[in-house]
């Protein structure tokens with residue numbers, strides 16, 4: 001895979017001192033996680049997001065030095081996207097991607113402040129994914145402290161990932177041009193990398209019928225609810241778990257009164273696919289929905305939010321590299337295919353070799369028991385440092 005460091009060469013570099021340095025600074029790393037978690041950055045509050053990105057921008061410059069180029073793309077009502085290039089050794093440019101928004105509303109900290117008990121850190125956004133950004137900062141600090149080179153790095157921070165990255169997607173995609181590979185510091189799953197993700201579609205089906213008095217004029221009405229009921233069953237039949245396709249009709253509503261034939265009904269549908277061909281099959285089925293009575297109307301809204309992320313050759317090559325480096329640090333590294341999507345889906349679809357789920361070790365994303373295992377996360381930070389360093393090694397054959 002072009003440009004990806006050889007696992008054998010990279011794995012032969014002894015980075016145990018980097019790991020020890022990080023373990024010795026566990027308390028400082030934790031203090032920075034606490035500081036960042038204590039700055040609330042809900043996806044739905046632009047003032048909070050602005051404040052968070054200002055803090056992050058200052059911290060990046062403090063740690064990585066002045067950027068060679070930096071641009072902040074306006075997100076409108078959503079968080080802005082920061083794309084900052086930091087100079088480094090060699091010609092391989094490494095993209096590091098973090099979202100800074102969280103699913104937690106402003107004020108969540110009031111009754112759920114950052115706290116640490118028994119080696120576990122808790123707080124809104126600590127796992128998804130504030131710790132990941134702090135890991136990147138400490139990975140760089142560790143390399144600099146050891147006098148080890150780091151490659152040119154492009155740091156991309158977006159603030160609407162939890163809303164589907166609707167406004168940041170074009171900036172992320174543009175920022176991926178010319179990079180050798182990407183590290184996505186989303187949390188892992190049970191400490192494992194996420195090497196395949198499903199594609200996700202959110203759809204809505206609206207049906208219109210003809211209202212009539214249910215008792216006086218039953219023959220004059222055409223029920224939108226009856227039609228939607230048929231559609232729901234047809235959509236459910238599209239599910240094919242064996243091929244990795246799930247179809248869930250999550251909400252349904254319609255009608256006005258018990259004694260009125262329903263003039264309107266709608267359903268919302270969550271579709272997840274592993275195979276891009278399955279997305280085409282679902283699209284075709286949605287497009288083929290036709291009313292069973294000419295007085296009925298059917299409209300389909302919504303669409304695909306993220307394309308599937310299969311385990312591409314680029315991802316496989318990055319996993320091989322990460323495994324070699326983890327082995328050198330005395331760690332075992334697992335991998336999983338997951339049903340959720342991330343911005344890695346967008347980058348992988350463009351052919352960028354990447355690792356996703358490289359961030360915090362813990363569990364509970366989007367839930368009140370969101371938490372991070374501090375020791376395991378410090379150890380994982382050493383792996384992040386090793387990966388960054390690998391891209392600054394001389395290219396084979398040059």
Ligand SMILES: [Zn+2]
Nearest residue numbers: 099128129186
């Ligand atoms: Zn996330």
